[in-house]
Amino acid sequence: MRLEGLHHVTMITGDARRNVEFYAEVLGLRMVKKTVNFDQPDAYHLYFGDEEGTPGSILTWFEFPGAWRGRAGAGMIHTIELGVASDRALGFWAERLERHGYAPERRGERLRFEDYDGLAFELVVAAGNPPLRADHPEVPAEHAILGVEGARAYAPDPGAPHPLLTDTLGFTDLGGGAYRLDGDERHVTWTYDAAPAERGRMGAGTVHHIAWASRDEDHLAWQRRAQNAGQHVTEVRDRDYFRSIYFREPRGVLFEIATLSPGFAVDEDPGRLGEELRIPAMHAHLRERLERKLTPVENPRARRRQAARA
Numbered sequence: 001m002r003l004e005g006l007h008h009v010t011m012i013t014g015d016a017r018r019n020v021e022f023y024a025e026v027l028g029l030r031m032v033k034k035t036v037n038f039d040q041p042d043a044y045h046l047y048f049g050d051e052e053g054t055p056g057s058i059l060t061w062f063e064f065p066g067a068w069r070g071r072a073g074a075g076m077i078h079t080i081e082l083g084v085a086s087d088r089a090l091g092f093w094a095e096r097l098e099r100h101g102y103a104p105e106r107r108g109e110r111l112r113f114e115d116y117d118g119l120a121f122e123l124v125v126a127a128g129n130p131p132l133r134a135d136h137p138e139v140p141a142e143h144a145i146l147g148v149e150g151a152r153a154y155a156p157d158p159g160a161p162h163p164l165l166t167d168t169l170g171f172t173d174l175g176g177g178a179y180r181l182d183g184d185e186r187h188v189t190w191t192y193d194a195a196p197a198e199r200g201r202m203g204a205g206t207v208h209h210i211a212w213a214s215r216d217e218d219h220l221a222w223q224r225r226a227q228n229a230g231q232h233v234t235e236v237r238d239r240d241y242f243r244s245i246y247f248r249e250p251r252g253v254l255f256e257i258a259t260l261s262p263g264f265a266v267d268e269d270p271g272r273l274g275e276e277l278r279i280p281a282m283h284a285h286l287r288e289r290l291e292r293k294l295t296p297v298e299n300p301r302a303r304r305r306q307a308a309r310a
Contacts, residue, residue, distance in 0.1 A: 001221055002170045004183035006148050007213035007242070007258040008047075008058035009080055011119060014067035014204035016044045016297050018116050023048045023059065024300045026100050027145060028136030031274035031299045032264050036290060037062050038239060041283045044294060050132035050147065053264035053273060055213045055242075056186045057132035057147040062208060065295065069118055073200020074154050075252020077207035079112075080119075081150040081189070083126030085142055092143040093123055117205030124149050129186050137304070150189030151210055154200070155251040158192035164249055165190070168229040169212070183213065192251065209246070211256035219243060222257045240280050241266060275299045 013019045024031045032053035037043040043064055049057035059080070072078035084090060090111045097104045097113050104113040111123040123145070132147035158177030165171040171179040177192035200206070214222050219236065223245045226233045231247040242258040249255050267278055277294070279287045 001215075001218050002183065003181055003222075003257070004213040004215060004260065005056055005181055005186040006151075006188040007055040007211040007256070007260075008049075008060055009077070009148065009151060009210050010060045010062065010208045012067060012070065012202065012204055012206055012208055013061045013063050013117055014065060014069075015116070016046060016061075016063040016065075016295055019046055019061050019063065020297055020300065022115050025136075026096070026102075028134055028139035029057075029059070029145065030134040031301070032058070033241065033268075033278065034274050034276070034297060034299065035240075035278045035280065036283065036294075038237070038280055038282070041280075041286055041290060042293060044297070046297070047264065047274070050134050052270070054132050054147075055258070055260055056129070056188070057134075059148070064204070067204040068201075070203025070206035071198065071201045072120075072154060072206055073198060074156055074195035076200045076202075077151050077153045077210060077253060078120060078193070079122055079152040080148065080207070081122045081124050081152070083129060083131075083146040083149040084123050084144075085131070085146060086125060089143040090123055090125070092140070096139075115205070119205040119207075147186070148188065150191065151207075152191045152193055153251070153253050154195035155192040156195050158194055162192075162250070164226075164229055164231070168225055181212065209254035209256050211244070211258045214257050214259055216243075216259045216261055219245070219257065219259050226257075240278075272302075275302045 023029050029048040032049050033047035035045050037045045043062050047060045093111055094104045102113050104111050114120050126146045133144045165179055166173050171181050179190045181188050223233055226247055233245050233247045237244045241264050244256050244258045246256050
């Protein structure tokens with residue numbers, strides 16, 4: 001039994017419309033789901049990824065309108081690494097981000113940038129993972145983002161042994177605070193860096209949690225394994241598109257283990273993912289109120305389709 005790499009990473013934003021504009025238009029990801037937060041249904045939960053909404057490509061956001069900008073500190077993820085195919089792709093993204101008003105910084109074979117909320121990313125040349133690519137009319141396929149390659153978190157003692165990762169969850173210790181998780185098809189890196197002196201503050205531009213992927217049939221076994229390792233693990237929670245358990249690892253990062261199915265096409269046509277507001281079954285009675293309260297957000301693919309018909 002082993003984890004299958006990354007499932008998704010979930011962040012916080014203060015502006016759903018800017019979120020869609022940046023990730024679906026500037027970065028060219030596919031908006032694969034427009035729904036609400038299961039635990040706080042008055043908040044959007046927006047998902048972006050590749051054409052099929054494949055685990056390993058998924059970035060998601062809770063929107064809390066007008067949220068104060070947060071700051072990453074100890075026990076928080078501070079950078080997400082996205083894959084591209086080549087050094088030429090890094091050049092393409094440097095020009096595109098600059099043209100859209102962002103300020104990327106080239107660091108050797110990495111391109112660092114922040115989104116509108118200050119969330120940090122690095123584009124890196126993908127190292128052997130199958131490409132998880134979305135289609136966008138302004139992004140050539142050879143330069144498209146290919147999925148999540150890794151994430152970096154702050155910790156007080158980044159190089160110390162971490163038996164929960166290595167002995168319980170099956171990560172390989174690469175030394176110096178770096179780890180690698182290998183699934184059957186994809187791998188992902190996970191790195192701890194020395195924490196800054198300032199305490200972290202959750203808010204817009206910070207990461208809420210990171211989710212690792214589990215085969216459906218192994219999910220309960222992972223729950224038991226984490227419990228046996230001394231973790232306070234939640235009950236299994238049905239998130240409509242996957243089932244989840246949660247626990248906070250010893251250095252403070254909130255971990256989720258999510259199943260690979262049923263996937264994002266369970267309640268939408270695969271060709272129209274993310275175009276209609278989907279309300280979880282448990283909150284179906286709130287639909288009318290939520291439709292009045294939530295800021296209207298349009299999937300850019302639907303807008304382009306309508307423009308093409310005009």
